Amino acid sequence: MDAYWRASNYLSVGQIYLLDNPLLSEPLKREHIKPRLLGHWGTSPGLNMLYVHLNRVIKRDDLEMMYVIGPGHGGPSLVAHAYLEGTYSEVYPDISQDAEGLRKLFKQFSFPGGIPSHVAPETPGSIHEGGELGYALSHAYGAAFDNPELIVACVVGDGEAETGPLATGWHGNKFLNPARDGCVLPILHLNGYKIANPCFLARIPREELQKFFEGMGYAPLFVEGHDPADVHQQLAAALDTALADIRRIQTDARVNGNLKRPAWPMIVFRTPKGWTCPAEIDGKKCEDYWRSHQVPMGDMDKPEHIRILEGWMKSYRPEELFDGDGRLTAELAALAPTGRRRMSDNPHANGGLLLRDLKMPDFRDYAVAVQSPGAATAESARVMGSYLRDVMKLNLKSGNFRLFSPDENNSNRWQDVLEVTDRCFMADIYPEDDHLSPDGRLMEVLSEHQSQGWLEGYLLTGRHGFFSCYEAFIHIIDSMFNQHAKWLKVCNEIPWRRPIASLNYFLSSHVWRQDHNGFSHQDPGFIDHVVNKKADIIRVYLPPDANTLLSVTDHCLRSRNYINVVVAGKQPSPQWLTMDQAVKHCTEGLGIWEWASNDKGCEPDVVMACCGDVPTLETLAAVQLLREHLPELKVRVINVVNLMKLQPSGEHPHGLPDRDFDALFTKDKPIIFAFHGYPWLIHRLTYRRTNHANLHVRGYKEEGTTTTPFDMVVLNHLDRFHLVEDVIDRLPQLGARAAYFKQAIHERLIDHRHHIEKYGEDMPVISGWKWGAGSAGKAQGTSTKGDNV
Amino acid sequence: MDAYWRASNYLSVGQIYLLDNPLLSEPLKREHIKPRLLGHWGTSPGLNMLYVHLNRVIKRDDLEMMYVIGPGHGGPSLVAHAYLEGTYSEVYPDISQDAEGLRKLFKQFSFPGGIPSHVAPETPGSIHEGGELGYALSHAYGAAFDNPELIVACVVGDGEAETGPLATGWHGNKFLNPARDGCVLPILHLNGYKIANPCFLARIPREELQKFFEGMGYAPLFVEGHDPADVHQQLAAALDTALADIRRIQTDARVNGNLKRPAWPMIVFRTPKGWTCPAEIDGKKCEDYWRSHQVPMGDMDKPEHIRILEGWMKSYRPEELFDGDGRLTAELAALAPTGRRRMSDNPHANGGLLLRDLKMPDFRDYAVAVQSPGAATAESARVMGSYLRDVMKLNLKSGNFRLFSPDENNSNRWQDVLEVTDRCFMADIYPEDDHLSPDGRLMEVLSEHQSQGWLEGYLLTGRHGFFSCYEAFIHIIDSMFNQHAKWLKVCNEIPWRRPIASLNYFLSSHVWRQDHNGFSHQDPGFIDHVVNKKADIIRVYLPPDANTLLSVTDHCLRSRNYINVVVAGKQPSPQWLTMDQAVKHCTEGLGIWEWASNDKGCEPDVVMACCGDVPTLETLAAVQLLREHLPELKVRVINVVNLMKLQPSGEHPHGLPDRDFDALFTKDKPIIFAFHGYPWLIHRLTYRRTNHANLHVRGYKEEGTTTTPFDMVVLNHLDRFHLVEDVIDRLPQLGARAAYFKQAIHERLIDHRHHIEKYGEDMPVISGWKWGAGSAGKAQGTSTKGDNV
């Protein structure tokens, strides 16, 4: 085992340093060494030691185990093991198991045209890049859910442990059901240092550290030392204990039905950073110090450094490890598991291999009946919830679908799913608790990071899910989204990576309807963030009503390798399209709403475009005003449900060809575009379009507070009155008559202000407005009371 | 005390429900109640009880105390106390301390034209909005740093405690120096529930919870109960113990010089959510349950609900609390502290009151000598670090300047600051540790959330700082940035809020030079995110070299109420401007570089614009190629350092007037714009400009991996060769000659690829390229070894 460890250490150093002479069969020279040295040594020896010992128990007990590495900069280590186990050559035949393969393996690492320095999608057996630190435990728990036979060994860097997401990641144990789910074995890699600082967990008393983990509900096992032989013994013993505990817990749950939350084992692995590298280099402490974090010796033009490197590598005694041909000796090779038991070949780590389609009810069955546009009222989110309830129901047996939300499931009006499943909870449950159980498939924890991380882990291992979140707070996981989008982009370029289910976001409680809350809860900018990523990964939908939302939801759940962002409201609002119309509209992605337009058969004077539920409502109300007061005006109404349609077809696969865009939006007529988000996003998507100069966009411009729904749109000039004014301002041909109309409109806005300041709610003519009913209207309450029932 | 508590509870309920009849002097009717009920009751009674007890010890011991409320939806509570203490009426005279004032106080809450539902900037005594949960402890520690007399009582919601940022927030105690800093008294508000779920910390055994806090280095004190009288006793005792402990720790540190990390006290406050509201409503459990989270009873059209509300409010016995005039009885009023000792009037919570300017060295003294453009080489970030070292030095005595970084200070090349201060660390320190001490003013912890939260807390209480971060990972705090930007925007509208120092970001190790890392570390999108916020808050600078960076840094440290984002590299690179030129260039924000242009006295054929250090280098290299091969071509080079200059002056205060923009960028010539970030951001900023149709932008388009610096720009088509090709493609007048040139350029790109794949580093003609030196060049190494020294 120590020899196998030495072999992986040797390969790790070799990848960082060597261009050639991989077996050190001749004296090491400058030209054998890479000119630019890029990579991270410090974490690798510890990861290697852990890997070797996990292999021992996998083989002994025939375990299904995965390895998630928090400090993903330990790429050399995982590549080394995948290579030693043979997986690497199976996947990349060019990197063969001989001296030539070894040379290529070394050269390609962090080298142009080669592989990245991190545990990237290119690395077999990985679901976790670990470039941005903090998500290891969330990913590990996500992978373990609904995989009862799986053990996810999850290494946490002691630096990583200082991040927020990781700090809450430990609490995954309050949501892991020992009967239904697999298990996570966290291993704190307490090597004492991060890039250039000690880690605080390494500098608190041992008893404090012990309490830290016990307080988080674990039973910590300590493995501590500098001497490899000693640590080998300790680690083997700790792993034996851990596995026995896991088996005991699982048996107790599965056989005896004991679902009390157990204290799962975890391991504190305190060993030197950069272990086995030179203790000092140029008189400076290196091993067991942060200087070993990246490349312990940078300047290889110094001959003495070449000697040091050679000595260091030879200290692993490569001649005992590899035969003359560069192949791992048979005796060592026999220590590793084989086939799918190799952690580098675990199918869970290439989730697409295991992915099964969801059983799907027909979304049309959930349609809201819409006699005529605007006649019906519904809470879109709630309708979606009832559909998801049945998706959940149909897949309960397969156990491959979960919903995730940071304590907002009901607030985002998906409460119907509670009819078929519970909220998952492994801590104490009281009689008065509502739909709470260890078997729940609704994952609610007040952490966007944890929700996102769990979902990613779940998807990457071949399952399905949906994440519902307040629109403003989804920014909390902006950077996690980035990393997942980048992961998917790279996977698309790797033939052996199989497609996985898309990551689906449902953003509700959106900027326009933050009733209980105010300015801090208003931010529609996640879409802006999302569209920076590769077009072939990104999809953004803003369905204007429940039937379009149903159609979009169905589509998202069937799609693969995307990130789908769906934004829609939860408040009662008018419904525009029948299911039939909705399906067609969603298939097109955008289109003229004929029933709202009056330009058929001629050129429009103005195009009124809208995207998002609230902007659609305001646009239609504006159109009604226009048609009432300026009946000769030809108005075309376009609704956009698939935002990416606006981009040129060269920039996004969904993009509308210029020809079609010109036909819809005209080449020279004013376009008044009412948008859900920040207005410039529409400019950004359309600046190459012919008629861009005539495009006038209204949207959110950071004005808002706790006020009425209509006042929110007024504050941001997205309301019907401002939209009408925008039209008038852009149509000089309207002439003098328009002046009166404009004045009347201003008066309405003043009425509005007076009314809400007096009564605290919108004027009945606003809240009761209905399409086609003329300007009169009957007040319609907005509901806030449902928000936490 | 119980009466004072009842008074604040009464006011909290009143704010949520009442429009009129504030003293319940007549029977409660429907019209006394708001039509829309918005707000959060559940957390308020607990917050109120804590406030009252803190008041007792403040008064007894004459303490300087601040209150940070994690669950900021407890706005009614803090407003109630500010009102009871008189601060509210001092700040808002219209809300007087009589029945009429009370009526207005109630009405304005969550009402159009009134105040937000949360602890907003409008709330006197607050620095923490708490709308987005998770940052309470980071803010509290930031406020306590360098404020030795201050005690920050920090309430953490038990739901909030599940978030990542809060989970690592506890560890602030490893960085708080009891001699130099004030103290944070965390109070876990264990009311059991969040919006619609129990909290896991409320559902683990008491011993586990105790270990949880002991493991995090605290000495927890438990206060637990349902019976107010009993809890009053327990809480009073716990606070007495806590304050005695704090005094003991501080004395030990300050008098005896004991700087060993103490176990600071904290309080676990386990009381019912919604305490004192009806136990059940409509047969459903309300008090001590999540149903009390927002508005316990929504539908007030039911007469029985009106009766319940009246009974509930009368249970506080208002007639004993307020005199006939609606004024708090003198006896009760005397329980609160007075003047600046009132938590609602603590000057630290209006940091601008205490802000003192930094002593600043003359940044010109740190200038890199630049004989001619490109002649000198420097690491911009490093030069900035030497300047910051002296800013630090000059302000050591005032103790009002700190630097923050997630373990990246040296990696971002600010290591010179370690010459005058240390890294702050309160855990164990070993002899081999490097510049680590309890007195350090460089705050390094591997958490972007913690760094950001500390800095915000530090700034909001009137001090100064700078945050250095890898460009890609600053997205981790996107949402925290949002909240701070929103806070500043609102403060600008509140006359009594005094300006505070700007929040300064230095983003280095940027997308173009992620040497050790790869794709996961490449994301220049933070700027895109930033520009969504209000123009009067946001500033973005991309200085092309060290001298411009110095000038920008000086400017940022002097500015107030902004968020400044500065992006610049850390690698050795050519220096373009003398200090004199740099100051002028930064003052203008953008301008023609005459020495690089050859269009003086005539119209240019093409404008080559650039923004960011790497794009500037590539643009100049492209210009040199053009001028060498197509000498008759008139090229104008424009460099942009202040990104906001590109916006129209109507949209950003820095925006260039259209006239000036047209003069610089011409009305009709092609513009090739090389940009540091995502290219569409430039389109977004300029789409209204006359010449926008001729603008062609190159930037990052999500291509990249671990490769050479030049290859990164090639992969994204931002390199000199692609830029030259862009010019050729846009100037048909170049005709046939250009074809040969273009072919030559393609060949260079092929050479490049072959070279790097063979040698792993850039061709000497690329890495050694110098402005004005012709196409030959001498290789210049890139340095990666400095990254963790």
Ligand SMILES: Cc1ncc(C[n+]2csc(CCOP(=O)(O)OP(=O)(O)O)c2C)c(N)n1
């Ligand atoms: C979120 C985040 N912030 C900063 C970094 C930069 N960084 C890369 S490695 C590292 C130190 C990691 O230390 P640790 O987790 O202890 O790993 P190990 O010691 O095993 O290398 C840091 C700060 C990062 N990768 N991710």
Ligand SMILES: Cc1ncc(C[n+]2csc(CCOP(=O)(O)OP(=O)(O)O)c2C)c(N)n1
């Ligand atoms: C980051 C974040 N996610 C979600 C929410 C939505 N939210 C508002 S209040 C709340 C529950 C808060 O519970 P807790 O912290 O226990 O506060 P308390 O019980 O004192 O009201 C949630 C999830 C939020 N405000 N912030």
Ligand SMILES: [Mg+2]
């Ligand atoms: Mg470490």
Ligand SMILES: [Mg+2]
């Ligand atoms: Mg709570």
